[in-house]
Amino acid sequence: MLDVLKGCMSRTLTFLFALFLCAPGVFASAATAASGSSPLPAVSKATAGMKHMPGLISLDWDAHNGKVYLEIPMDGNAAHTRSPEYIYTHSTPWSVGTSHLGGYGLDRGQISSGAIVRFERTGPKVLLVQPNLDFRSSSSSAAEQAAVKESFPVSVLAGFKVAAENADGTVLVDATSYFLSDVHHITEALAQGHQGIYHVDLNRSTILPGQTKAFPDNSVVEAELTFVEGASELGPTGKIVSEVTPNPRAVTIRERQMFVKLPAPGYVPRRFSPNAGYFDFSYRDYDAPLGERMAQQFIPRHRLIKKDPHCVTDCQAVTPLHYYVDRGAPEPIRQALVEGASWWDQAFQAAGWAPGTFKVSVLPKGADPMDVRYNIIQWVNRYTRGWSYGASVVDPRTGEIIKGNVTLGGGRGRQDYLIAEALLAPYKNGKPPADEAHDAALQMVLARLRQLAAHETGHTLGLAHNFAASSYPHAPEQTVSVMDYPAPYVTVGADGIPDVQHAYPVGIGIWDKVAIDYGYREFDKDGQRYEDTAALGKILHDAQSRGLIFITDADARPEGSAHPDAHLWDNGTDAATELDRVLTVREAAMKQFGVDAIREGTPLARLEDLLVPLYLFHRYQTVAAAKEIGGLDYRYNVRGDGQMLPKMVAPAEQEHALKSVLKTLSPAMLTLPEPLLQVLPPRPPGLPRTVEDFPSRTGVTFDPLGAADSAADLTLALLFNPERDNRLVQYHAEDAAEPSLQSVIEATLDSTAIPAGTTGLEVEVKHAVDHQIVEALLRLAANPGDSAETAAIARYELTKLEKHLTTQPGSDIEDQALDAMEAEEIHAFFKYPAKYVPAPAVQAPPGMPIGD
Structure with a gap:
């Protein structure tokens, strides 16, 4: 009986299972129910x-x-x-x-x-x-x-x-x-x-x-x-x-x-060259042949295609490059931005393109600046001044630039105007200029913003900084590259008054045309676009034969960098000679600086804000000259390119640079005139001291020694940079004619000498700078980045200095007290080197746009 029941049950279950499978939609419904969800509806x-x-x-x-x-x-x-x-x-x-x-x-x-x-x-x-x-x-x-x-x-x-x-x-x-x-x-x-x-x-x-x-x-x-x-x-x-x-x-x-x-097919990537002036776009190819580099490097660039593939000059583009300036930029700044960015059309014409291939307009009303269809030059406002920059949306597959996105900080113009006011002291009657045309400070700002618009737009074309451009021989009114950081070229007129009329040159630069020629000249063979490596190599070789070189950020920004021509915010083919000239301009401007630098109704304490960029007017040219000391002239060499091989800067050039740089430690130069100090009151309510002002150890009053300390420390940080001093030791060992670290230290110690009988604030400034030199030497001697020889020389010079301070004290009580304190500090360093904590460097107010 049990077997009969089992057989019946089996036949029944089989029938029910078959019925289940045949029922329309039953399986799907059951699966959906089992998953706990309903059938998915149509999107509509x-x-x-x-x-x-x-x-x-x-x-x-x-x-x-x-x-x-x-x-x-x-x-x-x-x-x-x-x-x-x-x-x-x-x-x-x-x-x-x-x-x-x-x-x-x-x-x-x-x-x-x-x-x-x-x-x-x-x-x-x-x-x-x-x-x-x-x-x-x-x-x-x-x-x-x-x-x-x-x-x-x-x-x-x-x-x-x-x-x-x-x-x-x-x-x-x-x-x-x-x-x-x-x-x-x-x-x-x-x-x-x-x-x-x-x-x-x-x-x-x-x-x-x-x-x-x-x-x-x-x-x-x-x-x-x-x-x-x-x-x-x-x-x-x-x-x-x-x-x-x-x-x-x-x-x-x-x-x-x-x-x-995604962009349509047809873009032809262009190979990166370290001498072409571009950023690099790269990836690793793991199936590259053995012996070849895995890194595949190209340049980021926009797509430009000729209407006529056989055209060589004045070629019409299928789609010209069009940039738009933010309507939020106020006039007359907005027009200056249009004019400056438009300079790039000169470079595209030099690369074989027709006029108008690169166009700049004001953004149409109602257009969205973030729309990917618009290459945009945006005007942004910030709480403090800061960097402007050029960014891009790039196709990560190829490096093709889809959208250029320039960001210009509105605070830059205000800072430049402040610098011009400090240089010119233009308010002789306390009144502002009658109109824009007669406002020399405004005209300098607009010239700077034209250059800035061109510079940041260049980044969105794929171009990197060329910090060696300013060293190329050229007239002050001639642009070598807008991709450098320009310092205002200020002269002194026959009347002894600074002149900013030609502070910034107009137009695209010689180097910029070379870079665009490399990146944007198009080559066609039998109607097909391709990369002509021989022609591209010739573009760079011809530029190099004219003395045009490309040196970028990593070789220019660090304080210890070695290249004698790659600097930020400098001018001149010879950095030391230009520093001498800049100090002359500074002296002329300081002579007239006072209440005429501010408008009627402005708090006198505002003079402190204007004083900072004027007092430190030499700071970046000092950096340029200091890099000749322990400097190495070099290129981004590629085998077979025929460029010069690295060579040490000539001893005579280094000696000139050292003499020029040490002028910036002169107590006479760093001492502020008494008439100016007499009109600098404490800050009033509503105008607090900020990071933009000199440090003060005198409370609410202006501290002239704090200003001198911060200026001196800028120079000393350059002279006693471990990387520079390690090179000095090495190069002197290779060639005894090269300056030694000992000679640099001893010249620095002698640089603060003042004439016998000098009195007043200049004596106190000398004491302050002398103390900063001792502190800088102690920091160098204790720096873990020193080579053994550098540390040994620094410590030997400190030993000599301690003996001098203890055996030949100064003539008056202040000299003797300072000598004793410094000797004690040196002694403590040698007695307890492991416990020595360097005194922090005196921070000067920021010069470059705040934000780093």
Whole structure:
């Protein structure tokens, strides 16, 4: 009986299972029920009632729930599990307004360089994936390509749940949470800037539907994000955030995310050369032949295509380069920016293109500066002055520049105007100039901003700094390169008054034409575009034969750098000779500096602010001259290029440079005139002393010795830089005619001598500078970056100095007291070297744009 029952049950279950399989939709429904979800609706049904924005990635705005949806086309592969690739970038249309955070700052209009992304679907989930393009394979073998690709990680930026789907594979996802996240890393910048630990408060953040748009070539979502500090919002906030935010516990800005259609095929990458003046765009090719470099280097550049492939000169471009100046820049600055950026057309003409290939206009009314279609020159305002910069959105596959994005800080012009006021003391009757044409300070500022617009635009063309340009022989009114950092070329007229009429030259530079010729001249053979390596090499060889060289940041910015021609904010083919000239200009300006530097009704304490750039007018030319000491003249040599090999700077040039640099330690030069000190009152309410002013150890009053200390320390930090002094030791060992470290130290100690019988403040300045020299030598002797020989020489000179101070004390009580103190300090250093803590250097007010 049991066997009969088992047989019946088995036949019954088989029948029921067959019936289950045959029932329409039963299997799918059961699977869906088992997963706990309902069948997915069509995209149109799921988005009914929403605002639909068709485009590259169509967007749907659910106003009722405050959500934004993406309609992602999954037609990137046959299985409909992958979308096409896009260039993804993020920006800050509304930001923090400071140059102290996040590298260059957190500015309006700041934009990321761009990344390649795609969407990948796995079942109910869609991932936003950034592939790894830093490591590639040039092999045609799929296995070899996979071996490279699978050796390095990708980055999954976000994950989404599929909310609806179409038969063609298009999926709908709710991307609200991702668009309300901090993709621009504001929280990281605030934390690194010691402003507090912030996070996005979703209750005070929202998608902005009016700024969320979709077009055929790009789709954009913008959000207003509020950053709050800590869970309780009661923790301390940083000074910078407090300065720029109504309530520093709620920092509200806007972030924008954009997906951009990939450029059409046809772009021809151009190989990087270290002598061409460009940034490099690079990746590693793991299937490069053995013996060849894995690093594949190209230059970032815009796409320019000739209408007529056979054209050689005055060639019309299919799509000219068009830049737009922000309407937010005030006049007459706006027009100056248009004029300066427009200079680049001269360089493109020299590279074979027709006039108008590079155009600059004011941004049309209503146009969005963040739109990827516009190369933009933006005007931003900050709480303090800071760096301007040129950024670009770049195709990470090829290095093609998609969008140039220049950021110009509005504080730069105000600082330049202040410098001009200090130099000119133009308010003899206390009144401002009658009009713009007669405002010499304004004209100098506009000349500087023209050059600045050209400079930062150059970066968005792919160009790097050329800090050797100013050393090329040229007339003051001639531009060698707008990619250098120019110092104002100020002269002294026959009346003894400084003249800024020709402070900055006009037009694109000689070097700039060479660089554009290399990067943007197009070559065609039988109607096909290609890279003519021989022609490109000839462009650089011809420039080098004319004496034009390219030396960039890493060889110019460090205080201990060695190149005698690569400097920031300098002029002149001979740095030491130019320093002598600059000191003459400074002397002339200091003679007339006083109340005529400010307008009627201005607090006299404001003179202290103007005094800083004038008193330190020589600071950057001093850096240039100091680099000749222990200097090495060199090029970015490539085998077979015929350029000169490295050579030490000639001894005579180094001796001249040392003499010029030591003039900046002269007590007579550093002593402020008594009539000026008599009109410098303490700061009044509403005008506090800032980081832009000299340090004071005298409380509310102006401290002339603090000014002298800070100026002296600028020079001493250059002379006793360990890298420079290590070279002095080495080069003197190689060639006894080269100056020795001992000779530099001893000349420095002798540089503060003053005539017998000198009295007054100059004597106190001498004491202050002498003390700074001792402190600088102690720092050098204790520096871990010293070579053994450098440390030994510094300590030997300190031993000699201690003996001199104890056996030959000064003639008056102040001299004797200072000598005793310095001798005691040296003695303590030798007795307890492990416990020695160098006295901190006296910090001069910042000269270069604040923000680093």
